[in-house]
Amino acid sequence: MDDVARHAGVSGSTVSHVLNGTRPVSASTRTRVEEAIRALGYRNNLNARALAAGKTFTVGLATSALQTPYFGAIVNAMEKRLSGAGYMLMVGDSNDDGPTERRIIDALLSRRVDGIIVTPAIDSEHTTIPQIVAAGTPFVLVDRNLPLDCDQITPENTESAFLLTNHLLALGHRRVAVLRGLMGIGSSPERYQGYLNALAANGVPLDESIVLNGQGHRDDAEREVRRVFAGPDHPTALVALNNSMTIGALEALVGLDLSIPNDVAFVSYDHFDWSELIRPKLTSIAQNVELMAETAVELLLRRIDGDTSPAQRVTIATTFQHRNSCGCGLD
The missing domain is CATH 3.40.50.2300 (Response regulator)
Incomplete structure (x- = not known):
């Protein structure tokens, strides 16, 4: 480290700050230190650093x-x-x-x-x-x-799922199916509760036959959507409560030759970058x-x-x- 410091014309503590991110260093100083490191082929001794810091x-x-x-x-x-x-x-x-x-x-x-x-x-x-x-x-x-x-x-899970479901209900849908995840993990029951709250707020009774257990996974979601949406009397709308199930649901609807939103209105919890390529564009909840x-x-x-x-x-x-x-x- 002393050799790097001499080569860069800085103190040893400055080299340490650049290597370990312990304090801010100006861009020009950081550049000189990094160039010295490359020129000398220096490698930080992580074992020594760990022993000294107790980490x-x-x-x-x-x-x-x-x-x-x-x-x-x-x-x-x-x-x-x-x-x-x-x-x-x-x-x-x-x-x-x-x-x-x-x-x-x-x-x-x-x-x-x-x-x-x-x-x-x-x-x-x-x-x-x-x-x-x-x-x-x-x-x-x-x-x-x-x-x-x-x-x-x-x-935020519950209010987000409420907003998605309530939006479909406000558009006049009354048979809104839901793809819920594994109910043993915290986010799934919270999002499902948002769905239930929206039904209750709109006076729509729960139809358990259109509660789909997607288990949070793509393949399970595809299988469940195919099962429920295959017949002529399928639900008119669908809420998918995570992005893996969204992918599975989209695959199933395409496989059944059902058009979004003409045959099935569709909304999803989770936004992902390449969803911008999907047509029509997905109405969704985006997480930060x-x-x-x-x-x-x-x-x-x-x-x-x-x-x-x-x-x-x-x-x-x-x-x-x-x-x-x-x-x-x-x-």
């Missing part, structure tokens, strides 16, 4: 369905923020399976990560979360909440994924640095994006 400078993430646009965007936003703070992100995909999640948490704890971010699978409050608490490792829950007194960062990821990382880093303030439950607002898959004929 490993790694954060673990136990998440689910990394192949989906939503969770992929969350991981990308977290990695960028953590990298800027000098941390490496280690990721494991539980695929909403409890035993898999336990193996991931075991692996992260054995590697002595400084903190853990979890999008909890079913029954996590009785299995993996006590495991993390017992280890004394700071953690934050993201996307899905649990009935626990711990840091939790989640999107970057804000949710960055809020979770900022809170976790504070906990790692010793913040012992009371647990925080932060709800991130969503945006209703009114397009024309609902049948409103917007551009």
Whole structure:
């Protein structure tokens, strides 16, 4: 590090700030340091840094369905923020399976990560979360909440699903089907409750025959939509409560040769970038994924640095994006 400092004409502490992101450094100084690092082939001694700081400078993430646009965007936003703070992100995909999640948490704890971010699978409050608490490792829950007194960062779920369903009901639809996710994880019952609240507010009785158990997954959603919408007396509208189920539903409706919105008005919870290519454009709830990821990382880093303030439950607002898959004929 001293050689880098001499080559760049700065102090050793300035080189440390550039390498570890511990303090702001001017753009010109950062450029000189980075050029010196490349010229000298310097590599930061992470083991020495970890020993000196009492940290490993790694954060673990136990998440689910990394192949989906939503969770992929969350991981990308977290990695960028953590990298800027000098941390490496280690990721494991539980695929909403409890035993898999336990193996991931075991692996992260054995590697002595400084903190853990979890999008909890079913029954996590009785299995993996006590495991993390017992280890004394700071953690934050993201996307899905649990009935626990711990840091939790989640999107707004109930009112968002209410807005989607209420919009279809306001357009005159009375047989509005819903694709709901796994009911054992926090976001699914909250979004389903929003659907129920909209029915009640409009005096529409619940028809359980058009409550589709998409299980949060693309294939299950496609199968359920094909089953319910195959006949001539199918529902006139459909609400999909996450983006994986949205993809499955769209595949099923196309396969059944049903037109959106002429045959079926369609709305979805979750917006993803390539949905702009779908015609008609989807009326949807868009989550602020970057804000949710960055809020979770900022809170976790504070906990790692010793913040012992009371647990925080932060709800991130969503945006209703009114397009024309609902049948409103917007551009």
